[in-house]
Amino acid sequence: MRILQFCAIVALAALSGGCVAVAAADGAQLRSGVNDIVITQQGGIRRQVLIELPQKISKGGHPVVIGMHGAGGPVVAYNRRLKPFVNQYGLISVSPLATETKTGVTAWAFRADSKTNADDVGFMRDIIALLDTQGLVDHARIYATGSSSGGLMAYRLARETDLFAAIAPTKCGMTIGGHEPLESTRPLSIMQVIGDADKSYHGSSGKYPMYSAQQRMDIWSTFNKCEKPVFTDHGTWTSAHYDCANNKEIELMVLKGVGHSLGEWAPVTDKMLIQFLLKQRK
Numbered sequence: 470m471r472i473l474q475f476c477a478i479v480a481l482a483a484l485s486g487g488c489v490a491v492a493a494a495d496g497a498q499l500r501s502g503v504n505d506i507v508i509t510q511q512g513g514i515r516r517q518v519l520i521e522l523p524q525k526i527s528k529g530g531h532p533v534v535i536g537m538h539g540a541g542g543p544v545v546a547y548n549r550r551l552k553p554f555v556n557q558y559g560l561i562s563v564s565p566l567a568t569e570t571k572t573g574v575t576a577w578a579f580r581a582d583s584k585t586n587a588d589d590v591g592f593m594r595d596i597i598a599l600l601d602t603q604g605l606v607d608h609a610r611i612y613a614t615g616s617s618s619g620g621l622m623a624y625r626l627a628r629e630t631d632l633f634a635a636i637a638p639t640k641c642g643m644t645i646g647g648h649e650p651l652e653s654t655r656p657l658s659i660m661q662v663i664g665d666a667d668k669s670y671h672g673s674s675g676k677y678p679m680y681s682a683q684q685r686m687d688i689w690s691t692f693n694k695c696e697k698p699v700f701t702d703h704g705t706w707t708s709a710h711y712d713c714a715n716n717k718e719i720e721l722m723v724l725k726g727v728g729h730s731l732g733e734w735a736p737v738t739d740k741m742l743i744q745f746l747l748k749q750r751k
Contacts, residue, residue, distance in 0.1 A: 499603055501526065503548065508595050516592055518565040519548045522605070523556045532610035532747055533600065535563040535593060537619030539640075540576040542567075547614075550735070554743050561605060563596055567618070579621035580647035580677070589622060590629055597632060610634055612746040617641050617729070624648040631655040635749035637662070637742040640729055642669030642679030643688075650692040656713070658749040659689055660720040662738045664727025686711070686721050693717050720745060 504520045523531065534554075536547025544566035551562035567575040568587040578589040593613075600606045613623045613636045620641030627636045628648055635658035663670055663682050672681035680688065686709065690698070695713035698721075711719040722741070724734055731738060 499600070499605070506599075508592065508599070510588055510592065510595065514568065514587060516566065516568070516587075516595075517544050518563060518596055519544055520596075520600070521548060521552065521555050521562045521564075523559050523561070525556075525559065526605070527559065528604070530607035531605055532558070532560045532607055532612065533563060533597070533605075534560055534743070534746065535565065535596070535611075535613045537565065537577060537613070537615030537622050538567065538575070539615075539617030539619055540567075541574045542616075542619070543575075547619075550739050551743075554740075558743065558747060560743075560747070561600065565592060565596065577615075577618045577622035579618060579625050580644055582647075583677075590626065593626060593630070593632065609751045610747070610749075611751070612636065612749070614639065614742060614746070615641070616731075621648070627657055627659070628654050633657055634751040635659065635746050637746055639738065639742070640664065640667055640731055642673060642677075643685040645678045645680055647677070648685075649688055654692070656693045656715060656717050657751075658713075658718045658745075660718075660722065660742050660745045661686065662722045662724070662731075662742060664724040664729070664731070664734075666726055666728040668729055670723075682721060682723065686719060690719050693719060695719055716750070718745075718749070 499520060499522055501522045501524045506518055508516045510516060534551055536551050538546035544564055548564035554560060555562050567577045570576050578587050597606060611632050611634060613626050613633050615623045616639045620638030623636040623638040624643050625648060628650055637660040639662040669679045670682050673679040690711045693713035695711035698709040698711045701708045706722060706724045709721040713719060727734060
């Protein structure tokens with residue numbers, strides 16, 4: 470077992486369903502299909518992640534999509550959701566597991582003062598660094614998506630890292646004082662999917678006050694130096710599309726009458742956000 474340069478140890482992890490378990494022993498390789506690994510971070514925190522590689526491995530690297538489940542969600546959540554696109558688009562899907570809070574629910578450290586103090590930002594860097602050991606990453610095409618707590622985490626990653634060409638948070642808010650772009654933030658493309666009956670669509674108060682859907686688009690479109698949006702009514706949903714400086718885009722997709730559960734919409738919106746993400750370059 471070797472310690473990788475990014476200060477994480479990769480160990481065997483058991484998972485049913487015929488997945489490939491990968492250790493970081495010298496010469497070990499991630500393989501086509503689902504690889505089930507554990508990254509041990511500083512302090513001994515063990516983090517599970519499923520990494521699915523396409524059948525055809527490209528020497529030029531692949532687009533990488535990190536999908537983050539909602540609070541309480543299982544590690545397989547985004548592996549299942551992204552699976553249809555892995556071989557169709559030649560992408561690598563990454564489905565990491567959040568850490569447990571004191572109440573026993575898995576949740577992301579979607580801002581510095583959230584319920585878990587796990588280094589989730591560092592975890593994402595560790596995952597990309599692991600993929601880099603095999604030259605698997607197209608660094609111009611790294612993306613993040615997530616639902617609910619995972620969507621909030623996507624906003625934090627956009628604010629605090631320069632890893633991503635685009636993010637696509639779904640059925641989530643954006644926290645006031647925790648997710649606005651900083652001077653050091655790199656402009657990137659964003660697609661937000663939310664129902665107009667979602668609890669955070671109009672904004673919210675409480676421990677983590679949220680901007681409304683339109684307010685968050687206003688913040689990021691100003692930061693990205695975007696043109697005025699083009700609004701379209703598609704019947705059961707609406708869109709607002711912003712063309713921005715440096716070939717960036719912002720898209721707000723609002724589902725009519727849909728609450729916090731996307732239900733039958735999920736496969737539809739997943740396909741649309743994947744198509745949006747894969748157009749974007751860093």
